[in-house]
Amino acid sequence: MFNNSYKRLETSMNTPNQRANSLEEHWMPFTSNRDYKDNPRLMVKAEGVYYTDHNGNKLIDASSGLFCNPAGHSRKEIKEAVANQLEQLDYVQPFQQGFEGSFELARKISKHTPEDLNRIFFTICGSSAVETAIKTAIAYFKAKGEGHRSHIVGRERGYHGMNIGGISVGGMVANRKTFSNILMPNVHHLRHTHLPENVFVKGEPETGAYLAEDLERIAANIGPENIAACIVEPVAGSTGTLVPPKGYLKKLREICDKHGILLIFDEVITGWGRMGEPFASQAFNVTPDILTMAKAITNGVMPLGAVASREKIYDTILESSPTGAIEFFHGYTYSAIPVSMAAGLAMQNIIEKENLFERSKKMSPYFLDALFSLKDIDGIADIRGYGMMGGIDIKVDERPGKAGYSCFKKLFEAGLSLKATGDCLIVAPPFVCEEHHIDEIIEKLRTGITNYFKTK
Ligand SMILES: Cc1ncc(COP(=O)(O)O)c(C=O)c1O
Numbered sequence: 001m002f003n004n005s006y007k008r009l010e011t012s013m014n015t016p017n018q019r020a021n022s023l024e025e026h027w028m029p030f031t032s033n034r035d036y037k038d039n040p041r042l043m044v045k046a047e048g049v050y051y052t053d054h055n056g057n058k059l060i061d062a063s064s065g066l067f068c069n070p071a072g073h074s075r076k077e078i079k080e081a082v083a084n085q086l087e088q089l090d091y092v093q094p095f096q097q098g099f100e101g102s103f104e105l106a107r108k109i110s111k112h113t114p115e116d117l118n119r120i121f122f123t124i125c126g127s128s129a130v131e132t133a134i135k136t137a138i139a140y141f142k143a144k145g146e147g148h149r150s151h152i153v154g155r156e157r158g159y160h161g162m163n164i165g166g167i168s169v170g171g172m173v174a175n176r177k178t179f180s181n182i183l184m185p186n187v188h189h190l191r192h193t194h195l196p197e198n199v200f201v202k203g204e205p206e207t208g209a210y211l212a213e214d215l216e217r218i219a220a221n222i223g224p225e226n227i228a229a230c231i232v233e234p235v236a237g238s239t240g241t242l243v244p245p246k247g248y249l250k251k252l253r254e255i256c257d258k259h260g261i262l263l264i265f266d267e268v269i270t271g272w273g274r275m276g277e278p279f280a281s282q283a284f285n286v287t288p289d290i291l292t293m294a295k296a297i298t299n300g301v302m303p304l305g306a307v308a309s310r311e312k313i314y315d316t317i318l319e320s321s322p323t324g325a326i327e328f329f330h331g332y333t334y335s336a337i338p339v340s341m342a343a344g345l346a347m348q349n350i351i352e353k354e355n356l357f358e359r360s361k362k363m364s365p366y367f368l369d370a371l372f373s374l375k376d377i378d379g380i381a382d383i384r385g386y387g388m389m390g391g392i393d394i395k396v397d398e399r400p401g402k403a404g405y406s407c408f409k410k411l412f413e414a415g416l417s418l419k420a421t422g423d424c425l426i427v428a429p430p431f432v433c434e435e436h437h438i439d440e441i442i443e444k445l446r447t448g449i450t451n452y453f454k455t456k
Contacts, residue, residue, distance in 0.1 A: 032405070041412055046073035049430050049437050051417055062418040062441045064430045067237065067269045067389075068300025070360070071350045072432040078301050078346040085342035094122075094335045101341035108348045109297075109306060112278035114287045119314035121307045122336035126268035126294035127161025129305035130231070133290045134165045135330055137229035137262045140313045143320035146260075149228040150186050153218055153261075157192035159238035160231065160266050169231050172239060188222070190214040190232070194242045199382040200375060201243075202368050208245030212252045215261075224259035229290070234280035237269035240391030240424030241384045249286040262289040262313075268305070272296035273351070273431060275387035276361030283387065289313065298343035299350070303334065360388045360431040363438070370442045371427060377446065379453045381423075389428040394449070396423050397456065406456065411448030416441065425449075 023037045042054040049072050051059045064070055085101070092099050106120035113120075121136070123129045134152060141149040154160070154169030161167075167175050168184035171192065176183065191214050198205035215230055234249060236242035256263040270280035271293035277283040281291060290313065294305035321327040334340070350356065364387050371390040372383055382393040397403040404423035411418060411425070419426045429441060 048072045049433055057415060059412065059415050059417045060437065060440050060444060061430060062416050063426055063428045065300050066419060067428050068295045070273055070296050070356060070431040071299045071347065072430045075299060075350060077350060078299055078343050081342040081346035082302065082339050085338050089338050091337060094337065095331060099338055101338060101345060102336035105341050105344045109308065113291060113308040114279060114281045116311045117291055117308040118311055119309045123305035123307065124303050124332050124334045125305045126292065127163045127166050128332060129268065129292035129294055129307050130160040130166045130266060131163050132307045132330060133231065133264050133292050136290055136307060136309055136313060137264065139317050139328060141228050143316045148226055151188065151222055151227045152186065153188045153190060153215060153227060153230040155190040155192060155232050157236055157239040157242060158233055159236065188218045192242060193244055193248060201384065202372055203386055204243055205245045209247035209251055212248050212255065215252060215255045219259050224261065227259065227261045229262040229264050230256055231264040231266060233266045233270065234284055235270050235275065235386055235389065237389065238421050240393065240421060240426055241386065241389050243384055243386045249284050253286050264288055264290045266292045268292055268294045273357040273360045274389055274428065276357065276364055278357055297347065298340060299347045302340040302343035304340040304344055356431050363431065363433065364388055366435055367429065367438050370438050373442065374445060377449055388431060392425045392427065394423045394425065407449055407452045410452040411444065414444045414448035414451065416444040416448055
């Protein structure tokens with residue numbers, strides 16, 4: 001495609017021969033490829049809380065990349081750790097071999113996970129962490145002699161990544177409908193937790209805990225002894241920060257305990273400080289049995305996911321196999337690879353040195369107040385938020401998603417980068433933001449959203 005925007009792209013390249021001279025070959029993920037390629041948004045640099053695009057414009061990062069970079073971009077400590085690791089040991093197969101870094105990182109992670117979720121399985125990303133969590137639950141019950149527990153309960157408007165397990169237990173219609181004939185069997189969904197009376201509620205809504213009783217109804221319907229696990233995001237992230245009603249998660253925990261069902265928290269977004277504590281589990285004082293994480297674990301710099309399981313789960317699976325046999329037939333070529341471990345360890349040091357969780361918790365009230373100040377803009381249908389994450393719903397225009405995408409483009413023009421899902425704009429600033437950065441994000445949100453409504 002040789003259009004104007006492409007030419008603009010070419011002239012901005014300082015070494016054109018070494019760079020892409022066509023946008024056609026890369027089939028971009030979760031992107032309107034045709035529209036994008038007519039008017040590309042290419043980032044060429046990231047530093048601190050700012051990106052620079054190929055036209056030289058500076059954009060503030062209002063969503064920490066894709067909820068990945070709470071420590072800001074271009075962290076020297078991580079770059080050096082990865083470079084040093086590459087010098088020393090670039091790759092080792094993770095099956096029946098290993099290297100010290102993975103044990104060190106697992107130990108450090110286990111210091112932050114709640115209670116005895118101290119057994120850490122490394123994956124490649126959030127999606128592979130979710131598949132691993134589901135398989136761990138199934139393997140645990142098989143090992144325990146309860147192989148009849150094969151049903152999994154997810155929730156509407158849940159996002160658990162893009163693999164078959166994840167889209168089966170997830171509840172985002174667009175992600176599921178093309179693949180509806182190949183989804184996992186024995187999956188049920190709780191209702192989502194966003195009630196009409198809870199629009200423009202900051203933090204946990206007062207009403208709605210009763211929605212957790214859906215799990216009791218599903219259990220009554222199929223037999224609680226047949227359910228292996230219930231998986232939820234403590235705060236649904238990708239569908240726009242759906243904060244659980246007060247008491248909801250606690251009630252889910254109680255129902256799981258009553259029936260021997262494992263509770264899985266998918267903390268791929270909420271983990272590593274986004275809710276003001278290491279994990280949402282601690283922020284809401286509810287401990288799952290299995291917890292997934294990814295993204296911020298390496299400050300987004302290297303692909304890495306992890307699954308933390310209770311010690312009894314690990315012990316049961318290990319003890320069900322003869323000594324010398326592989327106990328869990330699961331793993332990836334890139335599980336616990338040296339470069340990801342190096343980035344993860346460097347991130348652990350940053351978290352500790354810079355009190356990142358504390359920073360997130362301290363900045364949250366300022367951020368949420370600022371976000372809710374946008375309430376006066378006509379055309380905003382709802383604002384929600386908790387910790388350092390918030391969602392703004394733009395009123396639907398013609399068809400779902402049109403307003404959100406148009407707004408996203410106006411925000412980009414106004415110098416702001418964020419994640420839009422459907423008609424929801426998701427704001428999740430890096431924790432290293434100062435108050436003036438939050439002010440800049442809010443000002444640009446106001447400009448971009450207002451411009452969208454003026455020109456639509
Ligand atoms: C809660 C949750 N689970 C899983 C995933 C999938 O992670 P990944 O894109 O790294 O596979 C995401 C991604 O946003 C997520 O938000």
